[in-house]
Amino acid sequence: MSEVILEALGIEFTYPDGTRALKGVSLRIFKGKKIAILGPNGAGKTTLFLHFNGILRPDRGKIRFNGQDVSYKHASLLDLRKNVGLVFQDPDTQLFAGNVFQEISFGPLNLGLSKQEVWRRVEEAISATEIEGLKDKPTHFLSYGQKKRVALAAILAMQPRVLICDEPTAWLDSRQALRIVDLFQKINQQGVTIIFSTHDVDLAYSWADYIFIMKEGAVIGEGVPEEIFKDEALLKEAELNKxxxxxxxxxxxxxxxxxxxxxxxxxxxxxxxxxxxxxxxxxxxxxxxxx
Ligand SMILES: Nc1ncnc2c1ncn2[C@@H]1O[C@H](COP(=O)(O)OP(=O)(O)O)[C@@H](O)[C@H]1O
Ligand SMILES: [Mg+2]
Known part of the structure; x- marks a missing residue:
């Protein structure tokens, strides 16, 4: 039987302004899979992702990584963030360093790795995301698509076991989107579990092993793509096309x-x-x- 790597158990979360973003979300992510999360804007996808790597702490329920409950103590959070990498939808939320090299080396440097190991990882992430030419560029001069790749490289350099990408293909042209999907494929073949949210039903159908549908802070459907997209009532409820x-x-x-x-x-x-x-x-x- 395959192993559960990441789990949400009855997560409830309300933002300080009173918005109930998650109303009891439970789901299990199996190791090595490619998971798509679909759902209309405001469904709670991003809020769930922020729980998966410990940026948000649930009001009720818990997150479990690799069989262990996340305790929100320093060591437990560090372990979670090392292993569960989150690439934000908007790269400007994530990028903060002066240039591309600094951006990508920041995470691994903080893991206390040797200089050589940091260099090796940065070079590998740069080559995987094909941004060799950008290494010394200030990040704020980059195009949107370039920023997306740098943000992804910064997370890859941490060598997470689970890679979460919030709408990775949004606002990319179709060639850029294909390159991202190709890269995901390679990363997944190395054993990394991939979770992504998307509005692209064609991508989710073709590429995901398993799909969760969210709406109004809850999971309203889950299953393999063939089953999910045959369920006309579910598609209608989730406002999704076939x-x-x-x-x-x-x-x-x-x-x-x-x-x-x-x-x-x-x-x-x-x-x-x-x-x-x-x-x-x-x-x-x-x-x-x-x-
Ligand atoms: N920082 C915030 N403060 C208050 N409400 C928020 C905040 N972020 C998101 N929300 C609200 O929480 C709900 C879920 O949002 P979100 O997780 O971003 O959904 P999705 O990613 O599926 O579009 C929405 O109603 C949204 O308006
Ligand atoms: Mg979102």
Whole structure:
């Protein structure tokens, strides 16, 4: 059985102005998975993430990392923040150092690592996020997309076991977004658990292993992408569209272009392969409705 790495148990949280942002959130994140959290603005995604790395402390309930309750004592918080890295949605919230190198080395320097180890990690993070050319630049001169990559590099240099990204592809152009997803894929293959919030249903459908849907401070649905996005009532309640791939695949099944029992395609390539298969089946007269 797979192992739970991060857990929220009955988290309730109200901001000082009286906004009840989380109303009893419980969820379990399994080690090594790719998790998407979907939900309309104001659902509580960011507030939950701030609990996951101990920036906010719940009014009720608890966070458990690697089987241990977070106690909010200094050592427990340090351990949590070393292992659970949070990349903020707005890089300007996160970036504070003068230049890119200082920004990325700050975290590892504070872990008490040797200079060589800090250098090694910084170089690795810079190379993973492909920002070699920016090393000596002041962070405030960077473009939004560049800042996003620096913010991600700063967290990667901490070598967290869980990487949390709050809307990592928001406001990026589609090429930049693809590069981020490619990078996530590489990081995940190294065993890092990835949690991200997004409004991009296509990304969540294609890429996540498991999805949580939040609304008004609560988790209103969870499951594997195929199940989540087949649940029309849930999608409506969460104000989510259906991923285009699923829409097209369901249409093709209804029309008989795809076999009813064929697995649902998760990528465009898979869909095209199934259609090529349908073509062949047609030439053998096995699929009646193929034109
Ligand atoms: N610092 C804050 N002070 C008061 N209310 C806040 C603060 N941050 C967020 N909220 C409120 O908490 C609720 C959840 O917000 P948030 O966690 O940011 O949701 P999401 O990330 O899903 O958009 C919203 O009603 C939001 O307005
Ligand atoms: Mg948010």
């Amino acid at each position: 991923p285009w791939l699923l829409d097209v695949a369901q249409f093709l099944k209804k029309k008989g272009y795809l076999a009813e029992r064929a697995p649902l395609p998760k990528t465009k390539e898979e869909l095209l392969r199934s259609l090529a298969g349908a073509d062949i089946a047609c030439s053998n007269n096995r699929l009646r409705a193929v034109p």
